[in-house]
Amino acid sequence: MTDTDVHKGLAGIVADRTAVSKVNPDTNSLLYRGYPVQQLAAGLSVEAVALLLWSGELPSTQELAEFEEFERSHRGLDPKVREAVDLLPADCHPMDVGRTAVSVMGANDPHAQTSDPAAELQKAKKLFAAFPAVLAYDQRRRRGQDPVAPRDDLDYAQNVLWMTFGEEAAAEVVNAFRVSMVLYAEHSFNASTFTARVVTSTLSDLHSAVTAAIGALKGPLHGGANEAVMHTFAEIGIRPGETREEAAARSREWMENALAEKRKVMGFGHRVYKRGDSRVPTMKESLDAMVEHYGRHELMGLYEGLESAMDEATGIKPNLDYPAGPTYHLMGFDTEMFTPLFIASRIMGWTAHIMEQRADNTLIRPLSEYSGPDERSL
Numbered sequence: 001m002t003d004t005d006v007h008k009g010l011a012g013i014v015a016d017r018t019a020v021s022k023v024n025p026d027t028n029s030l031l032y033r034g035y036p037v038q039q040l041a042a043g044l045s046v047e048a049v050a051l052l053l054w055s056g057e058l059p060s061t062q063e064l065a066e067f068e069e070f071e072r073s074h075r076g077l078d079p080k081v082r083e084a085v086d087l088l089p090a091d092c093h094p095m096d097v098g099r100t101a102v103s104v105m106g107a108n109d110p111h112a113q114t115s116d117p118a119a120e121l122q123k124a125k126k127l128f129a130a131f132p133a134v135l136a137y138d139q140r141r142r143r144g145q146d147p148v149a150p151r152d153d154l155d156y157a158q159n160v161l162w163m164t165f166g167e168e169a170a171a172e173v174v175n176a177f178r179v180s181m182v183l184y185a186e187h188s189f190n191a192s193t194f195t196a197r198v199v200t201s202t203l204s205d206l207h208s209a210v211t212a213a214i215g216a217l218k219g220p221l222h223g224g225a226n227e228a229v230m231h232t233f234a235e236i237g238i239r240p241g242e243t244r245e246e247a248a249a250r251s252r253e254w255m256e257n258a259l260a261e262k263r264k265v266m267g268f269g270h271r272v273y274k275r276g277d278s279r280v281p282t283m284k285e286s287l288d289a290m291v292e293h294y295g296r297h298e299l300m301g302l303y304e305g306l307e308s309a310m311d312e313a314t315g316i317k318p319n320l321d322y323p324a325g326p327t328y329h330l331m332g333f334d335t336e337m338f339t340p341l342f343i344a345s346r347i348m349g350w351t352a353h354i355m356e357q358r359a360d361n362t363l364i365r366p367l368s369e370y371s372g373p374d375e376r377s378l
């Protein structure tokens with residue numbers, strides 16, 4: 001075996017087939033079960049997208065109504081999960097809270113070790129419904145606020161905002177949040193999804209696979225980038241009331257310096273997309289709507305300055321995390337909660353892949369090229 005046979009990071013390697021989604025860098029497109037994600041984001045509820053990813057088809061009115069009823073009755077924060085979260089330091093990273101909560105849910109699920117398709121789908125639905133209460137509770141406990149009980153008269157997107165902020169969000173805020181949940185839901189064999197498939201390939205259980213995926217998503221080269229984007233904005237300095245032009249000038253200078261120092265700037269670049277992330281235009285529309293809604297044009301200035309400076313210097317384009325970060329900031333989420341929001345959405349994709357892997361499984365176990373000492377005797 002020669003060096004050329006080693007594909008570090010499995011870059012460019014096709015590891016398996018999937019029917020869940022198609023990421024096409026040539027056409028810069030993303031299909032969920034054949035449907036362009038832009039069309040789904042334009043009008044489908046998060047609940048309907050979840051059913052599409054799990055079943056492969058859009059739900060009937062009846063199927064959607066039944067799932068909505070199920071989801072609304074499984075939103076509460078399990079006292080056992082709350083107890084476990086309360087044992088964690090209030091200043092630990094919220095991704096550790098998310099990872100722990102899923103692990104506790106698995107340990108308490110009577111069907112955790114049951115892996116027939118119906119049981120797996122039921123666990124996926126329960127995880128999808130139950131996770132938002134964890135992130136809402138975690139943000140509130142860090143702020144010294146009491147938890148807010150879910151409301152079953154609100155849809156999924158409305159209820160996440162209700163549990164987190166204790167008030168009904170404006171329609172345009174709910175819509176921007178819904179769009180972000182649809183766009184974050186699924187993206188073929190990204191690092192966290194592939195992690196979930198590796199764990200599933202050993203015939204381990206769904207909660208173990210999702211817990212492992214959360215560990216992978218936490219990294220700033222992956223899901224943690226949306227949080228890192230906000231740290232970049234904070235480092236540059238967010239000055240409400242500053243003009244868009246003044247903010248853009250400051251962020252351009254910051255980017256030029258960062259690139260001169262050979263820094264990796266989170267929110268830009270992608271392993272698969274090389275001419276821009278297909279989801280960014282749609283997410284950017286939601287960011288524009290939030291900038292207008294909250295009157296925070298200086299934030300758009302920072303955004304535009306960084307993007308243009310990076311493009312001029314390297315041609316590297318933003319990925320989904322770049323517009324998502326400031327959107328969540330404007331909605332009022334604490335920066336450390338951005339990647340837990342990514343968990344809430346990617347539970348749909350992870351569980352769809354877990355079920356697909358299990359349905360046609362082969363243990364995932366690649367080779368390696370040995371570069372250690374030649375054989376020698378003690």
Ligand code: SDX
Nearest residue numbers: 187190221222223225263264265266267268269270271319
């Ligand atoms: C997500 O895979 C998915 O689908 C993931 C995701 C999903 O939905 O699941 O889309 C979500 O994770 C989006 C990506 C979020 N990550 C970040 O924003 C982190 C910053 N991005 C980079 O670390 C990087 O672009 C990666 C990791 C995303 C992809 O990197 P690659 O494909 O391994 O390419 P690379 O790092 O080798 O970069 C190629 C060149 C390098 O220059 P050289 O060292 O060869 O001179 O481009 C440069 C890099 O330095 N480069 C960057 C850069 N991204 C690439 N330079 C500065 N800042 C960046 N962000």
